[in-house]
Amino acid sequence: MEWVNAVLQGTLLGGLYALFAAGLSLIFGVMRLVNIAHGDLIVLAAYLALSITAGFGLHPLLALLLVVPAMGLLGYALQRGLINFTMGGDILPPLLVTFGLSVIIQNGLLMGYTADPQKLQAGALETASLTLLGLTAGVLPLLTFALAVAVIGALQWMFYRTAMGRAFRATSDRQDVALLMGLNRAHVFGLAMALSLAVTAIAGVLLGIRTGFDPAGGGARLIFGFEAVIIGGLGNLWGTLAGGVILGIAQAIGGQIHPGLQILAGHLVFLAVLAVRPRGLFPKMEG
Amino acid sequence: MAEPLLAIDRLDVFHGDFQALYGVEAEIAAGEMVAVIGANGAGKTTLLSALAGLLPRPAAAIRWQGSPIGALRADRVARLGIALVPEGRLLFPSLTIEENLIIGGRMGRRGPWGLEAVYRLFPILRERRAFAPAQLSGGQQQMAAIGRALMANPALILIDEISLGLAPVVVRQLYEVLPAIVGEGMAAIVVEQDTSRALSVSRRFYCLQEGRVALAGASGSVTREAIGRAYFGV
Numbered sequence: 001m002e003w004v005n006a007v008l009q010g011t012l013l014g015g016l017y018a019l020f021a022a023g024l025s026l027i028f029g030v031m032r033l034v035n036i037a038h039g040d041l042i043v044l045a046a047y048l049a050l051s052i053t054a055g056f057g058l059h060p061l062l063a064l065l066l067v068v069p070a071m072g073l074l075g076y077a078l079q080r081g082l083i084n085f086t087m088g089g090d091i092l093p094p095l096l097v098t099f100g101l102s103v104i105i106q107n108g109l110l111m112g113y114t115a116d117p118q119k120l121q122a123g124a125l126e127t128a129s130l131t132l133l134g135l136t137a138g139v140l141p142l143l144t145f146a147l148a149v150a151v152i153g154a155l156q157w158m159f160y161r162t163a164m165g166r167a168f169r170a171t172s173d174r175q176d177v178a179l180l181m182g183l184n185r186a187h188v189f190g191l192a193m194a195l196s197l198a199v200t201a202i203a204g205v206l207l208g209i210r211t212g213f214d215p216a217g218g219g220a221r222l223i224f225g226f227e228a229v230i231i232g233g234l235g236n237l238w239g240t241l242a243g244g245v246i247l248g249i250a251q252a253i254g255g256q257i258h259p260g261l262q263i264l265a266g267h268l269v270f271l272a273v274l275a276v277r278p279r280g281l282f283p284k285m286e287g
Numbered sequence: 288m289a290e291p292l293l294a295i296d297r298l299d300v301f302h303g304d305f306q307a308l309y310g311v312e313a314e315i316a317a318g319e320m321v322a323v324i325g326a327n328g329a330g331k332t333t334l335l336s337a338l339a340g341l342l343p344r345p346a347a348a349i350r351w352q353g354s355p356i357g358a359l360r361a362d363r364v365a366r367l368g369i370a371l372v373p374e375g376r377l378l379f380p381s382l383t384i385e386e387n388l389i390i391g392g393r394m395g396r397r398g399p400w401g402l403e404a405v406y407r408l409f410p411i412l413r414e415r416r417a418f419a420p421a422q423l424s425g426g427q428q429q430m431a432a433i434g435r436a437l438m439a440n441p442a443l444i445l446i447d448e449i450s451l452g453l454a455p456v457v458v459r460q461l462y463e464v465l466p467a468i469v470g471e472g473m474a475a476i477v478v479e480q481d482t483s484r485a486l487s488v489s490r491r492f493y494c495l496q497e498g499r500v501a502l503a504g505a506s507g508s509v510t511r512e513a514i515g516r517a518y519f520g521v
Contacts, residue, residue, distance in 0.1 A: 163389075163393060166382060166386055166389065166393075167390070167393075169379065169381045170379045170382060170390050172381070173379040173380055173381050173382070174377055174379060176377075177373060177379065178379075179340070179360065179361035179362045179365070180339060180341075180362075180365050180370070180373070181362075181365065181390050181391060181393060181394075181439075182362045182365040182366050182393065182394040182439070183362055183393075185362070
């Protein structure tokens with residue numbers, strides 16, 4: 001039974017990893033940008049929520065109403081004001097600039113909030129749980145997983161059913177021809193980054209309630225997000241959810257075998273998938 | 288004389304260090320169909336790409352209704368009402384045929400063309416509207432690429448190598464619909480290697496040779512010999 005429980009807890013944890021990954025997957029899909037600062041932006045969103053909850057006395061989930069648009073705006077400004085200038089034929093400049101951004105965010109947070117670990121206080125939600133058929137699951141992990149499914153469903157719908165999604169796919173397909181459709185590439189990229197960081201805001205707040213955070217915690221979130229994207233297959237959002245779940249289950253089972261194995265087991269499964277299926281388990285079909 | 292729709296004045300265009308166009312002069316009036324002919328590598332595709340804003344070009348060398356547009360980005364040029372049907376179709380592979388058409392009309396310019404009108408012009412596209420571009424034949428893809436440009440209701444449509452790689456019967460079909468397109472008051476510049484076909488549909492022509500206009504005039508009155516000399520430079 002405890003193994004079944006481990007799989008359940010791992011699956012729910014996978015929801016959080018999918019939220020880490022969805023924004024990465026989105027911007028890679030639209031503009032082939034690998035955002036090294038993604039994990040630090042997740043942590044930044046958590047700190048933003050911390051300040052809002054402390055300042056206004058809001059519940060962290062209510063703070064999302066402010067954190068999500070704020071991160072979205074930041075994403076648009078960041079893309080148009082900085083990252084767009086590095087986008088071109090070469091993949092290296094944006095990589096270096098987002099790496100620099102990562103260092104700046106970490107040190108900025110260190111100056112503003114000190115190195116002390118912080119946590120978002122969500123009251124009864126943190127400990128509430130449901131028991132069914134002898135299995136117990138926390139309400140927060142269940143909520144996280146449900147939000148992950150909702151976010152990925154919404155992104156999928158946006159991508160395949162809306163004018164903005166068409167613009168994203170067209171720009172991803174052929175940037176030059178997209179210009180001929182009157183699409184302003186800088187604006188399209190800005191929107192993609194805005195959406196990516198809006199998802200990051202949700203991930204950051206849930207992370208902050210669940211485990212707490214400190215200024216140096218971005219790197220691990222970036223790795224988990226990357227691994228979920230790669231396991232699931234580039235360019236496939238539902239695959240990203242599956243990738244997150246596989247990573248979560250691997251960690252939970254590893255932790256069940258030996259507590260020290262938890263993180264390592266996730267990396268090993270990632271490497272195994274990379275060795276056997278380099279394009280991920282569910283790569284996007286080329287049309 | 289009234290201001291032409293588009294005027295090209297001493298247009299030099301470079302691909303890196305290589306100069307592809309030398310002082311090209313040309314113009315087109317509203318509603319007019321003009322052919323650009325010339326051998327492979329004469330600079331025809333370069334000319335259309337420069338007009339559409341995809342290549343760097345001198346700011347003052349291209350005037351649209353009297354205003355210089357040489358410094359505009361391609362998306363700004365498109366918004367003025369200049370649509371390019373690129374060589375090789377270049378449909379968006381991850382969009383369905385219908386989505387390719389819809390995105391062509393996203394700028395919302397007014398005019399006679401919409402999904403219904405394009406489907407009436409090319410009924411096969413209605414049947415294949417949910418297909419991916421790769422599932423269509425080359426001719427059907429060319430129809431979709433023309434349809435995508437028409438959806439923008441442009442004042443000027445630039446069509447690059449309309450017949451390249453297509454079966455003769457398909458080429459004939461496409462040329463049959465061209466007058467209907469220009470009949471809607473749209474001007475067209477058609478780039479074509481098939482000289483006689485290009486001359487038969489156009490009112491005027493420009494013949495490019497190694498990046499320069501070697502001959503220009505009325506399509507109806509030019510002799511084969513004159514074209515031959517301008518085409519091959521002999």
